[in-house]
Amino acid sequence: MSETSLPSFVQWPSFPFEGKLQIKQLDEPVAVEPPRRGEDKADCAKCQTPDSAYIWVNDNWRVRSMDRPSGLPMVLILESRSHLDLGDLPNMLAAELGVMSVRLERAIRSLEGVARVHMNRWGDGAAHLHVWFMARPYGRLQLRGTFLTLWDEILPPVSEVQWRENLALIAAWLAEFGGTPLAEPPHINWQAPASFEQLVPAPGEPGGARPSTAPGNGGAGAASGGYRGVGKGHGADDGAGERHGADDDAGEGRGVESAGDGHGPNGSHEEPAASHGVAAQDDALAGGRMSDPDGSASSESPPAGETQPTGSVAPASPGAADPRS
Incomplete structure (x- = not known):
């Protein structure tokens, strides 16, 4: 294939590469596709992962993050607790998936500096249902569209302190409608005096x-x-108390109060109606308690610590799997 046959998207501002490009040779199709990872529940890494590896869980769904910050403000994965794929969901879980997706999108979009949330589901690598939610930074117009997943591995990682704080905010937001928040905010790093005097x-x-x-x-x-x-050191204790209080206020402001800016039923968006499961938890909160903000890392997640090389792209090894599948 000649260089003139390059697709038009290589000229898009969002395309993350430039210079001399060459299209890979397309492999011949196989007669029988290999099984995906975890087709059998006994071999499924997601089913074997404990709840402690997630930021929020309930009876039917679990939300996890990567094991470390990446280039985007937030990347989360929504997984079904049952060993099912998308087309295998019964009607009740299918309805809950819609409610959970909208709620998680609103929670991520409420974070400071987030413009949009991309939602992706591929399912070619792992059989267990998992849906990706990726936040695009506000003002980064070059990251709009198809190639956001590539930019996530190219951009320098965000601050780990901010990342962990945001995880805790999202977990707390989801917990307002049930389930258990498992992500904790970062501990305050302050120096205590050597003596109380x-x-x-x-x-x-x-x-x-x-x-x-x-x-x-x-x-x-x-x-x-x-x-x-x-x-007798009351100033040090009070100072720490004030800082803890500031964190709590920030959590409420960033997580709950932002729902009034159009991210919940008090704003411009309404929670999808449903009669069972997750939606039933929302009905219990309809009295106005707040506005609706709507395992270990599995093998398909981006490898920890792997960085994107600069310069020319080396050819992939035979049989290499897409980490985001």
């Missing part, structure tokens, strides 16, 4: 207050004490 310069010492000579104010006696302790 902080030493400060006494009056009359360099940096201290000038001694007062007025009667009843301590006079020279106050200045002759050298250094003296101030309080």
Whole structure:
């Protein structure tokens, strides 16, 4: 195939590569396709993965993240708890999949700096149902469209602290409608004083207050004490408490209050109606408690620590599997 036969999308602004490109030779079709990973439930990695590897779970669904931050603000996978593929879902679970997909999209879109959420399902690599949700950063117009999955592995990873905070916010958002949040926000990294008594310069010492000579104010006696302790460390404890409080406020503001900006029933979008399962949990919250914001890493997830090489692309090894399948 000649270079003039390159498809038109290589000229798109969203296409992440430039320079001399060559189309791979297309393999001959096989007579019988090989089985996907985990066709048998006993061999399914997702079925063997404990709930602790997920950020949120309930009786029918589980949500997990990658094992580390990637180039996009958020990448999550929604999985059925039962060993089923998309076409195997009974009607009740099929209806819940729609509700869960909308809810998870709204939760991710509520994060600061997220413009859109791409939803993808391939199913060529693993048999167990898993749906990808990938957040496009706000303002990054070059990342719009088809090639967002490629940019995720090209861009530098986001801050791990911010990533973990966002995971906790999404888990808390989903938990407002049932289930169990398992993601925790990052711990505050603050230095506690070595002693509960902080030493400060006494009056009359360099940096201290000038001694007062007025009667009843301590006079020279106050200045002759050298250094003296101030309080019993309540400032350090209160400061930590304030910072913990700020985290809680941020969690509510980023997760719940943003639903009023058109991401929940109090905004411009409504929760899809349903009569059973996940939707029934929403009906219990219709009184206005809040607006609807609507395993270990499996083998099809992007390999941990793998980076995209620069320069020319090396040919793939025979039989290499698409990590996002």
